[in-house]
Amino acid sequence: MKVKVYEGNSLEELIKKAKEDMGDVEILYYEVEKEGFLPFLKRKRYKLFVSEKLNMEREPLKLEVETEIKREIDEIKELLLELKKEPFPPVNLQPSPVSSVEPVSVEVRREFEEFGGDALELLNLLLKKGVEKEVAKEFVKHSCGLDIDTEKLDLNTLTFKEALLKPINDFIEFTGEFKVKEGEKIAYVFLGPTGVGKTTNLFKVASRFVLEKGLKVGVITTDTFKVGAVAQARSYASILDVPFFVATDSKKLKEIVDSLQDLEVILIDTVGRSHYDYWRLGEIKSILTGLNIPSKMVLLLSCNYSTSEAVQVVNKYRSFFPVNNLFFTKIDESSQPGILLNIPYLTGLPVSYISTGQRVPEDMKVLTPELMATYILGE
Numbered sequence: 001m002k003v004k005v006y007e008g009n010s011l012e013e014l015i016k017k018a019k020e021d022m023g024d025v026e027i028l029y030y031e032v033e034k035e036g037f038l039p040f041l042k043r044k045r046y047k048l049f050v051s052e053k054l055n056m057e058r059e060p061l062k063l064e065v066e067t068e069i070k071r072e073i074d075e076i077k078e079l080l081l082e083l084k085k086e087p088f089p090p091v092n093l094q095p096s097p098v099s100s101v102e103p104v105s106v107e108v109r110r111e112f113e114e115f116g117g118d119a120l121e122l123l124n125l126l127l128k129k130g131v132e133k134e135v136a137k138e139f140v141k142h143s144c145g146l147d148i149d150t151e152k153l154d155l156n157t158l159t160f161k162e163a164l165l166k167p168i169n170d171f172i173e174f175t176g177e178f179k180v181k182e183g184e185k186i187a188y189v190f191l192g193p194t195g196v197g198k199t200t201n202l203f204k205v206a207s208r209f210v211l212e213k214g215l216k217v218g219v220i221t222t223d224t225f226k227v228g229a230v231a232q233a234r235s236y237a238s239i240l241d242v243p244f245f246v247a248t249d250s251k252k253l254k255e256i257v258d259s260l261q262d263l264e265v266i267l268i269d270t271v272g273r274s275h276y277d278y279w280r281l282g283e284i285k286s287i288l289t290g291l292n293i294p295s296k297m298v299l300l301l302s303c304n305y306s307t308s309e310a311v312q313v314v315n316k317y318r319s320f321f322p323v324n325n326l327f328f329t330k331i332d333e334s335s336q337p338g339i340l341l342n343i344p345y346l347t348g349l350p351v352s353y354i355s356t357g358q359r360v361p362e363d364m365k366v367l368t369p370e371l372m373a374t375y376i377l378g379e
Contacts, residue, residue, distance in 0.1 A: 006048045009158060014048040025050040032149075044118075044158070112137065116152030119144050122160050129376055130338025132307055135345050142167035161373050168341070168369045173350035175325050177366050178205060178296070180215060180264055185293050187257070187266040190327075191284070191317055192300035194272030197329040197355055199229065201300060202269050203236040205353070207361030209265050210240050218243045218263045220256055222287050223271040233269060236360065250290030257293060266293070281320045288321075296324045298352065303334035307342040314347050328367070329355040337375045340367075 004022065006014040018025050031047040104124045111133065112123050119140050126136040143163035144153040157163040180186055188205065190198045202219070209215040219237050221244075223229040230246055237244035243260070247253035260266060268291070270284050299317055301310050317323055326349050331337060344351050354371070357363030365371060 003049060003051045006050070007045065009045055011046045011048065014046055015050075018048065018050045022050065022052055025052060114153055115140065115144070116147060116150045117154040118160070118163075119152075119154045122155065122163055125160070126338065126341075126376070128336075129378070130307070130336030130342075131376070132338065132342050132346075135338075135342050138345075139164065139167040139171070139341065142170065160377055161379075164373045164376060165369050168372055172341075172344045172369070172372070174367060174369065175350045175352040177208075178352065180209070180213075185260075185264060185266070187268055187291055187293055187295040189268045189270065189288065189291070189295055189297050189321075190300060191270055191297060191321060191323070192272060193313060196272070196300040196302045198272060198300055199223070199233055199236075199269050200358060200360060201327065201329060201353070201355050201364065202267050203233075203240070204355070204361045204364040206236075206240060206242060206267055208364075210242060211361070215265050216263045217265045217267065218245070218260050219267050219269065220245045220247050220253065221269040222247050222253070222284065223269055224248060229271075247287065247290070250287050253287055253290035254292055255290075257291060268295075281316070285320045297321045298325055298327050299323045299349075300327045300329055301339070301343065302330045303328055303337055303339055304330055305339060307339055307346075310339055310343050311346055314343065314349065318347075323349060325350045325352045327351075327353045327355075331355065331375060332357050332363075340372050340375055 004018065006018055008014050008017075015025075015027070027048065027050055033045045033047070104120050108124050108127065109120065112120060115123060123136050123140050126139070127133065131139075140155075140163065141153060143155055143157050143166045145156040146152070147154040155163045157166070178188060190202045192198050199221075206217050206219060209217045217240075219233065219242055221230060221233045223233075224246060234244050243263075245256045247256055257266060268288075270288075271280070299314065299321075301313060305313070314323070314326075326344060326347075328340060328351065331340075331354050340351075340354075343349070351367045351372075353364055354367050354375075355364050
């Protein structure tokens with residue numbers, strides 16, 4: 001009897017390799033071990049025990065020998081099962097600098113009873129990061145297969161990050177950097193409630209257009225309500241040496257836009273208004289009717305918002321404006337960044353940038369699947 005052991009990170013690949021080496025094989029047993037200390041780098045390693053499969057239709061003279069071999073195989077199977085039950089001796093490892101995954105609560109196990117193993121641990125982590133239950137379930141399920149031992153769904157990826165990247169890529173759209181077609185003038189309109197950082201982040205984008213791309217940029221503000229808003233914007237514009245204007249109504253906005261024939265990009269800062277203030281949102285919409293060039297509506301959301309509040313903001317603003325993408329702010333002030341997954345998944349809106357602090361222009365990044373997964377996992 002010929003018994004061989006194969007080791008690797010994919011059970012399917014090990015079985016395939018065994019069949020290539022030995023032809024028709026019988027799987028005696030396999031073990032699963034977890035490698036790595038960091039929760040988001042955990043991976044499975046398999047050890048597969050196989051033997052050549054017996055052909056019971058061979059000559060009668062060989063039947064007795066083959067029966068004896070089969071008996072020995074059954075004994076090996078029983079021995080391997082007994083070994084599996086024995087506890088492994090303790091290993092003296094140095095403590096990891098990063099805390100391990102927190103124990104999965106009874107409530108989570110009950111809520112997601114169809115999941116097991118690493119999938120359940122990832123679900124537990126996502127919930128603690130503020131990801132909504134239905135969102136977490138869909139994202140993790142997207143990276144799962146059925147574990148034949150437990151008959152539960154478990155991750156079919158080597159790491160938590162890989163497991164998260166697959167649904168992020170499939171479920172969420174990323175705009176990349178704001179683009180300007182050659183020979184075409186475009187306006188980017190910054191919308192959002194009070195305090196989300198519209199003015200500061202508008203000038204971060206303006207800085208990239210001017211300093212990195214060498215584009216001709218102008219800034220228009222409609223915010224004459226907040227104390228110091230115009231002075232702050234004018235100061236930023238002066239530093240960048242870009243033209244700056246104030247528009248109080250649609251007629252004035254049209255006049256300004258028409259006069260800026262040599263510019264390639266116009267960035268428009270709007271007044272911050274609560275999503276419950278329909279009257280003021282209507283005023284902003286009325287002013288923007290003077291915008292007579294192609295435009296993109298950018299809705300800024302603070303990562304400090306709860307998911308339910310953020311969904312309401314999106315829905316109310318979309319009822320007034322054709323929102324094109326989401327710009328997340330204040331990620332540096334949030335310990336639960338689950339909103340990064342929740343809102344684009346629940347609203348279907350693409351995501352563009354994320355603000356990581358107050359510095360202009362440094363503290364802004366283009367959102368990518370990898371960056372989003374990094375924030376969610378806390379790497």
